[in-house]
Amino acid sequence: MEKRTVFAGYTLPALLIIPQLLITIIFFYLPAGQAMWQSFQLEDAFGTATQFVGFENYAELFKKPEYFRAMGVTAVFSLLVAGLSLSLSLLLAVMANKQIRGAGIYKTLLIWPYAVAPAVAGVLWLFMFQPSIGMVSKLLMSWGIDWNPTLNGTHAMFLVVLAATWKQISYNFLFFLAGLQSIPHSLIEASAIDGARPFRRFWTIIFPLLSPTMFYLLVVNITYVFFDTFGIIDAVTHGGPGSSTTTLVFKVYNDGRSGGDLGLSAAQSVILMVIVVGLTAVQFRYIERKVNY
């Protein structure tokens, strides 16, 4: 089926894409270019002395075992958050898509957290799980769990994963719900008439038809965990205890902001960008093939 629109001449199509191009250039290419330029420089926090140092910032970075440790932490954190938020929101969307009483209320409540700023989301969870005053931590302790995220790295990781996942579920939920609603009812009914049970209907009809949404969300979620979660980590654990919740993006933020070392911080963000671009490329290359549009 040919869906191509044919324009006569170049003026109109050029005009139509200019706004998008401008946005991409101003908000992506310029800052990214600036970060790259900065990563080759060494300067004090005040910018009174700047010097071009080539790859020295990168070399410094790869000398540090902490940097590799942060990579490991990031891998665990991003797999958990992306996996959990995608699967939980899919489950919730499938449930909310059914004919139930008060579906509107559920939907609104589920979408709500998206309006909460990451740092605020972090603080909310921090309060609930704070060892001395948190309601949930009191419950956990009454079950005999020695809940202590200030010293136990696993507990701290659990907490930031929880906060970051909760924050992202709404967004995923919204897209899954829209995806589900666009699946023609006739297809599902036809398969039901053919005798397919709900479980089978989900995996053979709904899931493949949702795959474009799924693929889009996978890319967006990976970007989210890699770039947008520093606020949560900063508010909840500040990368601790030890460095058990120090992810790459938190290090970028912390080294640049509290360390005032913009060159080193820029070098880290360039590496982070390369990782995310690489991951996205891999996804497009290998996973997109399996997507039915």
Place this chain on the structure above:
Amino acid sequence: MSFYRKAALFAATALTMAASPALAQTEIQWWHAMTGANNDVVNKLAEEFNASQKDYKVVVAYKGSYADTMNAGIAAFRAGNAPHILQVFEVGTASMMSAAKAIKPVAELMKEAGEAFDPKAYLPAVTGYYSNSKGEMLSFPFNSSSSVMWYNKDAFKKAGLDPNAPPKTWPEVFDAAKKLQAAGHATCGFASAWVTWLNIEQFSVWHNVPLATRGNGIDGFDTELKINSPLHVKHLQNLVDLQKTKTFDYSGRTNTGEGRFTSGECPIMLTSSGFYGNVKANAKFDWANAPMPYYPDVQGAPQNSTLGGASLWVMGGKSAAEYKGIAKFFAFLSQTDRQAKLHTESGYLPITKAAYEKVKASGFYAQNPYLETPIKELTNKEPTEYSRGLRLGNLVQIRDVWAEEMEEALAGKKSAQAALDAAVSRGNAMLRQFERTVQK
């Protein structure tokens, strides 16, 4: 728009224009990080100064937390519109000092403006913290605090301890904490906020053991950490051992754990003297504070404590008229009566000797002994090379690294020795990094 509103608008414009000769006043921007009652103090100071003369006008702006304020100042400097006065917390001192092109030393400023300024008028601990190795004061001390041990007198009574004789040494604190635990504080015998400030920085200074070479960094950026000494290791080992039974309970890197004292959970809390206002407002029990504990087998301990809080930095590149105004404002701030009032109103330390003597003579401390404890600590002995203060670049981040290593030890993942060795080597790497950025 009706005719009358137009007329009113016109009149208002005309009035503003008529009043504009008053705008020949030189404006002085002051960026600060004070909240609550202390924000009011800052506003009032500016109002009083503006009312006291006609040539200069101090305009205050709140810029968020200490770190936010400092970052805002740095960003503004990079963009070429820095404020005249920037309040910077004590851990940012080395970064400010290293930025020679970005700042105007206060001693130089006062001299050029012909304002009287005597560094000796300040408490030695204060002068030491904000002066370079030649003894010139680079910033103007504003709000200072120190760290003390807060304790719950009611809990002491219940545990059979004398509420008027708080423990003086660390072994006494450990014993008291065990008794307090037995008397109902099972989850926390004692705790510490600002875990690295209390247990590494103040700990070193209070025992007169080096925190870092080159006089704790004051004499040069080529300083190396010394916090893996036997005394440091012994203290951390004690905390690690006591953590197992929660006689000591780790409460985070900043002051978020302070609530465990005011809620009554932790009967002993080591933290800033600036905790005063919070305790006074929220503690529903009888409380007091006492000097920080020390190890009695360390010769000469306790020495003196060092400062927390912030000072005012004058930014570089301003006009002579503006500098004159800033100098006038600082002279105004230094007046003894004003210093005394600042101290009794804000709970921060009196930073000049004269102000301290004046408040003392007024009998204020008889009713408020808690405000005198930190001053007694700061002035306990004449400061030495390793107790006059500390000055480490990247200190905000180095504190994080120290805390990371202490957490590893407290969680039982590393020995105290291994943790502090790592704290030293990782901290040294950051000091070198700082040296790299300031010297190139």
